[in-house]
Amino acid sequence: MDILDRKILDAIQEEVPIVSRPFDYIARQVATSEPEVLKRIRKLKQEKIIRRVGGSFNSDKLGYFSTLVAARVPDEKLEKMVEKLNRYSGVTHNYLRGHYYNLWFTLTACSKQRLHELLEQMKQQTGIEELFPLPAVRKFKIMVNFKMNRGK
């Protein structure tokens, strides 16, 4: 990654504008050409630096509900349980963490009722007894961009 890659990453992480020629707009921001921006974005995608360039929607505003879930899963059962849980398309993030509650995942569903149905279903399917929804009471910050061009 060179400095131009980092500048492009910073710009497109911040926003790809909803205009007819968005990559031309980005090119102007970082003082290069539209073909150069497109070429580099394709390369950064191929190199698995960029996961996706696309729209992110606001779950709540679309009418969906989501929650963080904390669970305690015995080590020997972990692999099997994770496989079962990850099959749900509403499970979007799932991490093993070093704690008594060792499995932390996020669950999204089309209604509050569906969310609770899914949690009940998960408990039955996996036999996990300690599985607790932790919905956000208040959100102080949601941000996923990080500065790439940090003067390296």
Add this chain to the structure above:
Amino acid sequence: MGFPQFTEQEKALIRLCQTDLPLCENPFEKIAQQLQVSEEWVIEKLRAWKQDGKLKKFRAILFHQKAGYQANGMSVWNVPEDKIEPIGVEIAGFDEVSHCYQRLQLPGFNFNLYAMIHGQSKQEVEDIVRNISKTIGVTDYQILYSLHEYKKTSMKYFVPEIESAEEKNSR
């Protein structure tokens, strides 16, 4: 369910926008062609959704591990109920914090404020958390490091397979 606020065409637009934006000069026109609508309709619709918050934005999402952020820690804080508001705002002000939410407490886990910390190393995450602790004057906290990422994806909205996959799963 039903989501009466969206037409079928609008749902189709949302489905397309949550996949990869075509990497060409005029990506929104490409999307419009797929839906057999005009580029203007697509752009106006998306701008309106951005205005009212349904669409956060179009942007690039990175594989963070590969972009120089090797460590992520979920810091959890036990903050007095009446101080959650100012302390939440204060934690949110740190650059290294990507998410900061108030959540209910769990049995045996009295933490009510969650902040995701991103750093180059475990050491850096610890330094950041210590700094936050000093700033907000709260010492009852823990850091839960991710030992393994089992899944990381974006939610796909208005995709009928979501429900059917789960039904299959339950049988």
